[in-house]
Amino acid sequence: MSVRIVELIARKRDGGELASAEIEGIISAFMQGEITDYQMSALLMAIFFRGLSDGETVALTEAMLHSGSVVSLEHITAFKVDKHSTGGVGDKISICLAPMVAACGAPVPMVSGRGLGHTGGTLDKLEAISGFQTHVEVERFREIVASVGTCMIGQTREIAPADKRIYALRDVTATVECIPLIVASILSKKLAEGIDGLVLDVKVGRGAFMKTETDARALAEALVRVGTQAGKKVTAVLTRMDAPLGRTIGNANETREALEILHGKGPSDVLECTLVLGSEMLLLAGIASSQEDGVNRLRACIKDGSALAVMRKMVEAQGGDVSVVDDPSKLTMAEQTVDIPAPVAGYITGMDALEFGLTAVAMGAGRSRADENVNPRVGIELLKKPGEHVNAGEACVRLYLEAHQQGDVFAARIAKAISFSMAGPTPLPLVIDTIRAEPNAT
Amino acid sequence: MSVRIVELIARKRDGGELASAEIEGIISAFMQGEITDYQMSALLMAIFFRGLSDGETVALTEAMLHSGSVVSLEHITAFKVDKHSTGGVGDKISICLAPMVAACGAPVPMVSGRGLGHTGGTLDKLEAISGFQTHVEVERFREIVASVGTCMIGQTREIAPADKRIYALRDVTATVECIPLIVASILSKKLAEGIDGLVLDVKVGRGAFMKTETDARALAEALVRVGTQAGKKVTAVLTRMDAPLGRTIGNANETREALEILHGKGPSDVLECTLVLGSEMLLLAGIASSQEDGVNRLRACIKDGSALAVMRKMVEAQGGDVSVVDDPSKLTMAEQTVDIPAPVAGYITGMDALEFGLTAVAMGAGRSRADENVNPRVGIELLKKPGEHVNAGEACVRLYLEAHQQGDVFAARIAKAISFSMAGPTPLPLVIDTIRAEPNAT
Numbered sequence A, B: 001m002s003v004r005i006v007e008l009i010a011r012k013r014d015g016g017e018l019a020s021a022e023i024e025g026i027i028s029a030f031m032q033g034e035i036t037d038y039q040m041s042a043l044l045m046a047i048f049f050r051g052l053s054d055g056e057t058v059a060l061t062e063a064m065l066h067s068g069s070v071v072s073l074e075h076i077t078a079f080k081v082d083k084h085s086t087g088g089v090g091d092k093i094s095i096c097l098a099p100m101v102a103a104c105g106a107p108v109p110m111v112s113g114r115g116l117g118h119t120g121g122t123l124d125k126l127e128a129i130s131g132f133q134t135h136v137e138v139e140r141f142r143e144i145v146a147s148v149g150t151c152m153i154g155q156t157r158e159i160a161p162a163d164k165r166i167y168a169l170r171d172v173t174a175t176v177e178c179i180p181l182i183v184a185s186i187l188s189k190k191l192a193e194g195i196d197g198l199v200l201d202v203k204v205g206r207g208a209f210m211k212t213e214t215d216a217r218a219l220a221e222a223l224v225r226v227g228t229q230a231g232k233k234v235t236a237v238l239t240r241m242d243a244p245l246g247r248t249i250g251n252a253n254e255t256r257e258a259l260e261i262l263h264g265k266g267p268s269d270v271l272e273c274t275l276v277l278g279s280e281m282l283l284l285a286g287i288a289s290s291q292e293d294g295v296n297r298l299r300a301c302i303k304d305g306s307a308l309a310v311m312r313k314m315v316e317a318q319g320g321d322v323s324v325v326d327d328p329s330k331l332t333m334a335e336q337t338v339d340i341p342a343p344v345a346g347y348i349t350g351m352d353a354l355e356f357g358l359t360a361v362a363m364g365a366g367r368s369r370a371d372e373n374v375n376p377r378v379g380i381e382l383l384k385k386p387g388e389h390v391n392a393g394e395a396c397v398r399l400y401l402e403a404h405q406q407g408d409v410f411a412a413r414i415a416k417a418i419s420f421s422m423a424g425p426t427p428l429p430l431v432i433d434t435i436r437a438e439p440n441a442t
Helices: A004-013 A020-031 A037-050 A054-065 A093-103 A122-126 A138-148 A161-172 A179-191 A213-229 A252-262 A268-284 A291-303 A306-317 A353-363 A408-416 B004-013 B020-031 B037-050 B054-065 B093-103 B122-126 B138-148 B161-172 B179-191 B213-229 B252-262 B268-284 B291-303 B306-317 B353-363 B408-416
Strands: A081-085 A108-112 A150-154 A197-204 A233-240 A248-250 A336-341 A346-351 A379-382 A395-401 A418-421 A431-436 B081-085 B108-112 B150-154 B197-204 B233-240 B248-250 B336-341 B346-351 B379-382 B395-401 B418-421 B431-436
Touching: A004 A020, A004 A037, A004 B161, A020 A054, A020 A161, A037 A161, A037 A179, A037 B037, A037 B161, A054 A161, A054 A179, A054 A213, A081 A093, A081 A108, A081 A179, A081 A268, A093 A108, A093 A122, A093 A150, A093 A252, A093 A268, A093 A291, A093 A306, A108 A122, A108 A138, A122 A150, A122 A252, A138 A150, A138 A306, A150 A306, A161 A179, A161 B004, A161 B037, A179 A197, A179 A213, A197 A213, A197 A268, A213 A233, A213 A431, A233 A268, A248 A252, A248 A353, A252 A268, A252 A306, A252 A379, A268 A291, A268 A431, A291 A306, A336 A408, A353 A379, A353 A408, A395 A408, A408 A418, B004 B020, B004 B037, B020 B054, B020 B161, B037 B161, B037 B179, B054 B161, B054 B179, B054 B213, B081 B093, B081 B108, B081 B179, B081 B268, B093 B108, B093 B122, B093 B150, B093 B252, B093 B268, B093 B291, B093 B306, B108 B122, B108 B138, B122 B150, B122 B252, B138 B150, B138 B306, B150 B306, B161 B179, B179 B197, B179 B213, B197 B213, B197 B268, B213 B233, B213 B431, B233 B268, B248 B252, B248 B353, B252 B268, B252 B306, B252 B379, B268 B291, B268 B431, B291 B306, B336 B408, B353 B379, B353 B408, B395 B408, B408 B418
Parallel strands: A081 A197, A108 A150, A197 A233, B081 B197, B108 B150, B197 B233
Antiparallel strands: A233 A431, A248 A379, A336 A395, A346 A418, A379 A395, B233 B431, B248 B379, B336 B395, B346 B418, B379 B395
C-alpha cells in the first residue's frame, strides 16, 4: 500500500473516485501503520477540496465502523433508535429524550461524548449525578439496554478507533470542516452502537458547528442519504442554535433541567426539541403513526411517570444516586452568584450562544483541551430568554462560581453577548426543517 | 506555533495569503519539530490547490534557503552564475557548459544532483571519471571555484535541509506537481550556492517533468519572477525534450560526449543547447554584449583550448583521472552490445525520451530508488537521431550491457519506443523560447 497510496491520494487530488475496496484498504493499512499520518493528512486535505461521493462516504463510514467492534443488540428484537446532535449550547436533550423514547417502546442504546470547545457533553452532565458511571463494559451495556430500555455510556476504545485517529489528525490539520468527513465520523460511531435507526439534530446558527442554514442543510441531507445507503433508517431535523437551549448552561444545572422535563416541568424550548426529535424516533421505529401521535405518546409517558421510571432504573443500573431523579433540586450549583442586569428597559433580542458557551468553558463548566476536568457546579442560568421583556437593572443572567473565582471578567463577557431592543423581536421557530429519507431509498 | 499552525493551514486552505514572517515561522518550527510532518503535508496539499503568490514563494524559498548554510563566495568578485535543468534524458550539458562559461570569465559554482527516475544526474556521470570526488568540503569548494573557475559537487547536508525534508514528504503525499513548490525547491538549493545569477533550462515534452509547453512556460516564468524578486539575475530557456539529447544515455558515455564538446566535436544538439544556455549565462554576467557575442566567446574558448584547460584543472582539483579529459575515449562502456535495427527503410520520426530513460534505468544506468547504485558502463547509444534516414535492418540504437545481462527485453522496449515514417519529418527547433526578467524587475 505504501507506494500505491501516493497514486490514490493523487487520484482524489485530481477529482477522481476511490473504489470501496480502495477506501477499505486505506483505512486498514492506516490502522496497521502501513500508511503514515502525513499521507493520511494529505489525503484528508485532498478530500476537503474534492469531496467524497455518497458511495465513497458510505465506504469510509463502514471502513471506520469495522476498524473496531460493533455492539450486537440482536438479543433485543425491538427497533433500536438513537439521536445524535451536532452540538449546541445548553443542549441537554439526550438526557430526557432517551428515557421518554424507551418508555414508548423503542430501546435507545446511546454512546455519547464529552464537552469540547464551546459545546457541552452528555457524559459530563450525567456525571453531575453522584456515583453515575459512564464507563460501562459492553456486556453490561447490552444488558441495561435490554432490561431498562436505555443506557448512556462513553465511547469505548473498541468503537471506531479509525475515526478516533482520523479525527485527531483532522483537528490539527484544518480538515474538520468537510461534510463527507463529518458524515463518516458521526455515522461510523453511531452505527457501532447496534442501532436500526438514527435521528440527527443538526444545529444551525451562532452556537452551532454549522453557522448557516445552507451548510447545515447540506450536512443533514448528506447524513440522511449516506446513513440510508448504509442500511439504517435515518431522519435529520434542523434546529436553531443562535441562543442557548433552555435556561441552563453547565453540568449539574443542565441535568437538573433535563430531569425536570421528565417531571412535566422545564423550559418550553427544551420540551419542544425533545418532543420533535422523539416523535421522529418513534416514527422510524414504527411505533408512532404520525408526528402528532409521536408527540402525544411522549407527553403521555411523562404524565404517567413511565419515562421517569426508566430514568430511575437507568441511573440505578449505572450506579448513580437515584434520589436525584425524584428530586432534581438536589443537583446544586456553586454558592457564589453574579447577576448580570439589563442596562436598559426593553426586550432581549439575542443571547449569543457561542459566547455563552465559551464563557461557561472559561468558568470551568467545559474543556478547551480533551484532558481537562470539568466542574459540574459552575454554570450559567438564563433568568430571561430572548423575546422576554426586562426592566432597566433587572437581572437577565446569573453566573454560578466557586468562592475563589473572580466573576467580573465572565460577567462582562456575558453582558456583551446579550442584545436588547425597544420592540419585541419576532420569535423564530426552533425547528427549521425535517429531512427524511426518500421513500424506498433503502 | 502548534496551535497557530492549524489557523495558518486553514487560511491557505481558504485561499488566503501567508505573510513572509508566517512562512519563515512555519519552516523554522517544522525544522525544530514543533510542526509535525502531518501538518506540513496538509499545508502542502492546501498549497497544491490554492497555490502561492510570488511573494509567498519568495518567502518560502528564502526560509528553506536559510534553514541551512549559504556558501559565501564573496571572496570572488566576479559575477558567479550557474545553470539548472529541470531534468531530461541524455542531458550532460552541465559537464561541458560549466568549464566553457568559467573560461569566458564567469565562475560557475555548481551543486548538482544524482539521477532519479528516468533522468540521469550530473554527479553520477562525473563519477564515471576514475577518482573523481563529488563530496567536497565547503571550504575546498570555495577554493576550487576561486582558483579553477568551476567546481561540481553534490548537495551537502548543510544546503537547504528544509527543502530536503519537504521534498521527501511531497514525494510520498502526491504534492510534487505544484509550480510554486517546485520553484521554491529549485531556487532554495541554487541560491545556497552563493550565486549572483542563474539560467534555468526548463525542459518540455515526453522526457521532461513538464509534458506541455503551457506548464513548462508557467514554471519558467515563475522561476524567473521569483528568482528575480529574491534578488538574483535569472533567465529561463524552454528547450524541447521529446527525444534524448545527444547520442548517449548513461554515465561514462555521457561524460565522454560532454568532453568531446570541449574538444570541438560532439553532437550538434548538445553543442547548440550548451551555446544557448552559456550565452544567457554570459549575458547575465555582463560579459557578453549579445546572445551572438556570447556564442562567439564560447566557441572561441573551445577553439583555443581554454575551456578544456578549466576542465582539466577541475578534474585534477577533485581527484579525478585527468588523462580522460584529454582522451575521452578512455571512458569505455560494457562489452556486450545489442543493436536495434530499423524494421523498414525510412526516416526516424521519434525516439521516446521517457522510454529510453526508463530503459536505461532498468539496465542499471540510473536508479528508481535513491539508495541504489548506478553502473557507469551500461547505457544506450543513438546511432541515428530523429530526422535521419535509415535502411531496413540498419542499426538505429546500440545498447551496452554487462556480460551477465539479458539484452532482449531492453532491446524490445527500445524498439517499441522508436517511430518511423516514409517521409522526412519537419525538424522542430531545440530552443522553444527564452524568458528573461522584466527590465528593472530587481
